[in-house]
Amino acid sequence: MKTYPKKRIEVMVEAPLMNRVIGILDDLDVSGYTVFPALAGKGNDGTWHRDGMVGRVGSVVQIVVILDEERIDTVLDPLFNLVTRQIGIVTVSDVAVVRPEHF
Amino acid sequence: MKTYPKKRIEVMVEAPLMNRVIGILDDLDVSGYTVFPALAGKGNDGTWHRDGMVGRVGSVVQIVVILDEERIDTVLDPLFNLVTRQIGIVTVSDVAVVRPEHF
Amino acid sequence: MKTYPKKRIEVMVEAPLMNRVIGILDDLDVSGYTVFPALAGKGNDGTWHRDGMVGRVGSVVQIVVILDEERIDTVLDPLFNLVTRQIGIVTVSDVAVVRPEHF
Amino acid sequence: MDSVLGLAIANLTTPMILFFILGLLAALTRSDLNVPEAIAKGMSLYLMLAIGFKGGVGVSQHGIDLTMVLALLAGIVLSAGIPLIAFRLLVLTTGLSRVDAAAVAAHYGSISIVTFLAASQALQGLAMEAEGYMVAVAAIMETPAIFVALWLARGQGASFDKETLREVGLNGSIVLLTGSFFIGIIAGTEGLDAISAFIVAPFKGVLCLFLLDMGLIAGRGLRDGRKNFTLPLLLFGVYMPLIGAAFGLGFGWAIGLSAGGIALLATLAASASYIAVPAAMRLALPEAKPSIYLPMSLGITFPFNLTVGIPLYIFLASALS
Amino acid sequence: MDSVLGLAIANLTTPMILFFILGLLAALTRSDLNVPEAIAKGMSLYLMLAIGFKGGVGVSQHGIDLTMVLALLAGIVLSAGIPLIAFRLLVLTTGLSRVDAAAVAAHYGSISIVTFLAASQALQGLAMEAEGYMVAVAAIMETPAIFVALWLARGQGASFDKETLREVGLNGSIVLLTGSFFIGIIAGTEGLDAISAFIVAPFKGVLCLFLLDMGLIAGRGLRDGRKNFTLPLLLFGVYMPLIGAAFGLGFGWAIGLSAGGIALLATLAASASYIAVPAAMRLALPEAKPSIYLPMSLGITFPFNLTVGIPLYIFLASALS
Amino acid sequence: MDSVLGLAIANLTTPMILFFILGLLAALTRSDLNVPEAIAKGMSLYLMLAIGFKGGVGVSQHGIDLTMVLALLAGIVLSAGIPLIAFRLLVLTTGLSRVDAAAVAAHYGSISIVTFLAASQALQGLAMEAEGYMVAVAAIMETPAIFVALWLARGQGASFDKETLREVGLNGSIVLLTGSFFIGIIAGTEGLDAISAFIVAPFKGVLCLFLLDMGLIAGRGLRDGRKNFTLPLLLFGVYMPLIGAAFGLGFGWAIGLSAGGIALLATLAASASYIAVPAAMRLALPEAKPSIYLPMSLGITFPFNLTVGIPLYIFLASALS
Numbered sequence A, B, C: 001m002k003t004y005p006k007k008r009i010e011v012m013v014e015a016p017l018m019n020r021v022i023g024i025l026d027d028l029d030v031s032g033y034t035v036f037p038a039l040a041g042k043g044n045d046g047t048w049h050r051d052g053m054v055g056r057v058g059s060v061v062q063i064v065v066i067l068d069e070e071r072i073d074t075v076l077d078p079l080f081n082l083v084t085r086q087i088g089i090v091t092v093s094d095v096a097v098v099r100p101e102h103f
Numbered sequence D, E, F: 001m002d003s004v005l006g007l008a009i010a011n012l013t014t015p016m017i018l019f020f021i022l023g024l025l026a027a028l029t030r031s032d033l034n035v036p037e038a039i040a041k042g043m044s045l046y047l048m049l050a051i052g053f054k055g056g057v058g059v060s061q062h063g064i065d066l067t068m069v070l071a072l073l074a075g076i077v078l079s080a081g082i083p084l085i086a087f088r089l090l091v092l093t094t095g096l097s098r099v100d101a102a103a104v105a106a107h108y109g110s111i112s113i114v115t116f117l118a119a120s121q122a123l124q125g126l127a128m129e130a131e132g133y134m135v136a137v138a139a140i141m142e143t144p145a146i147f148v149a150l151w152l153a154r155g156q157g158a159s160f161d162k163e164t165l166r167e168v169g170l171n172g173s174i175v176l177l178t179g180s181f182f183i184g185i186i187a188g189t190e191g192l193d194a195i196s197a198f199i200v201a202p203f204k205g206v207l208c209l210f211l212l213d214m215g216l217i218a219g220r221g222l223r224d225g226r227k228n229f230t231l232p233l234l235l236f237g238v239y240m241p242l243i244g245a246a247f248g249l250g251f252g253w254a255i256g257l258s259a260g261g262i263a264l265l266a267t268l269a270a271s272a273s274y275i276a277v278p279a280a281m282r283l284a285l286p287e288a289k290p291s292i293y294l295p296m297s298l299g300i301t302f303p304f305n306l307t308v309g310i311p312l313y314i315f316l317a318s319a320l321s
């Protein structure tokens, strides 16, 4: 089956920051994204686990965006500006999709 | 450590469709898959967030299958048939595994 | 934007094993990791679904570690030792990051 | 019996409705107040178990009669008939595609169990009794509308195989509602005594918390749906429940239900689904846009019924009998 | 005291058991009815907290005596001894590997707290009292079976380091059960009065909802497990609880427990774990197949005890004393 | 009125505190006992809804007076003033950076609603009444401290745009607390009667389960935080609540609150936030380290207030009036 190369950006940030990241993506008019909840983790600021948590601090979400290679930089720049000051990680990887027009 | 190249198929679909995708995978006798719940997202049909939801509509799951390159097309074709009519995204990427006999 | 190549290790194991994997990662002093909860799945030991579960057996988590290519083998070896005896899957893939000093 | 205005005002100041309004306001001001999904689902299981069980105990006390059979038949006819009217009105007035019109129509034929609960509580507050088996009528009304809508959208990509049928017919809420109903019949008053501290005493309070969540969802539905709402669609969301209620009142009166029973049948006919039907549509009519039917049902019709509709239907039902 | 048949029928028509059966049927017909994981865990925390606390208050009222010490000892002996019998029977009759046989054996030595709860409720329905400290006996019976099974599987990959020991010994349910038990002893009747509206009044109702979920799980276990069930395994799932119960009855009678206490000890001995032991097996005996031990415990023995076993054990305990 | 020691001992043996201690011990021994996130959030929604509603009903019964306005003002002054003192003390004694000191200071100016709940329950146990509007004072004290801390950290990367302001001001707990408070005022005694089986009767019991979870979190906070605790920080976690309480007592006495009201104001002033403020800090002051402020608030000050602080503040408040 014919597939088309795209990029997958994955942003891990603390939950309180989620809306900021989503705001950036909405402003840039990306065609879609999906947020996954993490359960536990460890970073510069120590370990955390979601169980028993009453607040949202510490708990991390991963925001996944699949988009065209061309648009990578437009999206990475503002995301990177956000995560340098705040807690977070941004990765980019290659994927192939079956419906190129969707992205 | 020696690793072996495999493919990773990731299907994002709305939760009510999950059983259909799993049914396809079961029919094709893939050796395994894992489903991850998403928390929120945005697509052609607008944004959604799992909190407060009482029904399953809108909420998205990601089904991950790691399998042999050779079997990719057998699996992609029926999956693609499902997602063209229904809501969903299919991506394929490269991974390396340590236990090739498992897949 | 300039990005740097890293590796992404993903370990899927049953929830009771999670602390063992994390223990290994802590001993190896990796800079961070994130754990994602799975919702359902299928493997050698049949299918499982988290809903209604009262115990932790069967339910699977995915532990994601982003790290430097150089450190891959140091981390893969002990992880692999764990998963051969126990239930689990280890995959490695390529990613690019924007803050290389973080890993 | 008070005037309809008195009823409406009394209804609006019950904790239940006030919490719904709080949720609505919180969502509209984009507060991050939210109820975890698991808690919302847990409460909805609780409410269905409790209402089903209590309905069954009611039947175990009063026995089964012809009216019950007629009420079940009336429910099926209403659930199957309302989508036909709704579909025609939508096609005529709103410019929706046939697929979308069929999907929306299915929602209005089916029912919202929370609207039903709110009406039951309002009746109880007025010391009006209703037939215990009305909960079985609610359960039976969930699905016929879905099948009619799929028939309306035939040739437009409606898929309707055996698997879909099973999934629709055995969806969780129907199974729990009817299951608890039959358990209530078997367990009877003795069973009720054993668990009433769980299913009767805290019921209203749980409903408050649940309606807070419904307010949040309805408010977000309104916010998201705004851009899809045209005036004809908005109006439909308000007059369609009134049309449904009119039929409900007529049928209820004709088969000789009590005033409370008539009010509940009207409420069921007026209410629009937002759980069972949307899920069924995604499976069987995926081309229909959820961004139309969900905000309509949740953002317009649900709040309308909760605040204005229920007191009105109760008033009319009392006037009828 | 009714005949055992009367007891069994009365037991089968309590809401508790009816909801369990509803869950079972829903799972077997593949309905999508489901209880969110968080709600199921929340209910199990609630049930353990409540039962532990009430047991402790019971001890604070009646004081500690020699029988309590003997009952705890009996619990340890039963939990450690039953796996030896079970292992031998499994190896002789079922053709399971030694590792799998040891793992299954561990489950039958350990206990199911929900079975214990159901038996307590059944006793209460018959106005039969039981010793408050039986909940401590339940807690103490959770682990010895695990250690015996690991010893049975020695040389077959059973890992048994200090870390595993800590994880097994301090698992959440043991800590909550014994912790609540001691809190109940300290807080006494006064403490119970303060929180009885939470832990006593709604208890039975929560148990209904929990058993609905257990029915769903047991039903799915049955469906998934079918292909692994051989006739000898199926039979084992039914006669093993009877063997365990016989020992429980004997020990309970020998140390002078009340009829209620004897019935509870028999129930504990008859019941098979499906939370603590499976988790421990994954850690310490990963070669054992969960697809054998989980469906056995959840799909066969749990429903058997709930429906047939408990009334039988109560009947026999009453006959004994 | 008992002596402070008598009070403290009575407080320590209530089920509430005993469950907190159980959680603490379980975490310190690294048991895997845990409460699912959704259940913890559900309970905190329940507790805030209940306390807000009951406070509002109290106001509906006693009416609004000048003291209420003064109490709200006192709350604002305390919430804004305490961070100034805390900041100075932290900078002088602990060697924290200005950013971290500001963040910690914000926590101590703001409040912990669970500490407030525990104090309310302790008062109730002593049959001491408090003003219903104290819950509104609690709500109003949540945010001023945050703004003062951001001002203290100005020029150090504190971001403070309109969006942050909205997020902080409309955070879920403030909206639910004040919303339920106003609903309580409108619904009044009649509304309370309708839902008291949900929000009054089981309240204490739910608080027990919630405090078990808080104990687990506090214990894990202590374990993780150990390496960041210096002696000056540890001491700050104990004397700062005492300083806050002193101001709370003074203000409460000056404006003429009842003994119960004074005790609650002191408790609010003494308590440190661990939900609203940490979330706000991540948004507006991301450079501040959560690994310092969270363990301080959760691991030191919360347990201190719960066990020693509350009885002390109640004793002093009674002595004052």
Ligand SMILES: Nc1ncnc2c1ncn2[C@@H]1O[C@H](COP(=O)(O)O)[C@@H](O)[C@H]1O
Pocket: A012, A013, A038, A040, A041, A042, A043, A044, A045, A046, A048, A060, A087, A088, A089, C031, C032, C033, C034, C035, C064, C065, C066, C067, C103
């Ligand atoms: N190397 C890593 N691999 C995977 N996840 C990470 C890694 N480093 C950090 N994280 C995640 O990102 C969160 C914030 O990390 P940090 O910015 O280092 O405090 C952590 O809590 C982890 O969940």
Ligand SMILES: Nc1ncnc2c1ncn2[C@@H]1O[C@H](COP(=O)(O)O)[C@@H](O)[C@H]1O
Pocket: A031, A032, A033, A034, A035, A064, A065, A066, A067, A103, B012, B013, B038, B040, B041, B042, B043, B044, B045, B046, B048, B060, B087, B088, B089
């Ligand atoms: N470009 C994208 N990247 C990541 N997830 C997406 C993307 N587009 C859609 N999704 C996810 O797939 C779901 C359905 O998308 P759609 O088919 O566009 O309605 C959305 O709700 C998102 O969760």
Ligand SMILES: Nc1ncnc2c1ncn2[C@@H]1O[C@H](COP(=O)(O)O)[C@@H](O)[C@H]1O
Pocket: B031, B032, B033, B034, B035, B064, B065, B066, B067, B103, C012, C038, C040, C041, C042, C043, C044, C045, C046, C048, C060, C087, C088, C089
């Ligand atoms: N090929 C696969 N692709 C994705 N996930 C898998 C695959 N095989 C196994 N898994 C996951 O790993 C768990 C354990 O698998 P196993 O070791 O085969 O029993 C399963 O329950 C699945 O969640």
Ligand code: NA
Pocket: D082, D107, D108, D109, D110, D111, D112, D244, D268, D269, D270, D271, D272, D273
């Ligand atoms: Na309807």
Ligand code: NA
Pocket: E082, E107, E108, E109, E110, E111, E112, E244, E268, E269, E270, E271, E272, E273
């Ligand atoms: Na046993």
Ligand code: NA
Pocket: F082, F107, F108, F109, F110, F111, F112, F244, F268, F269, F270, F271, F272, F273
């Ligand atoms: Na304070």
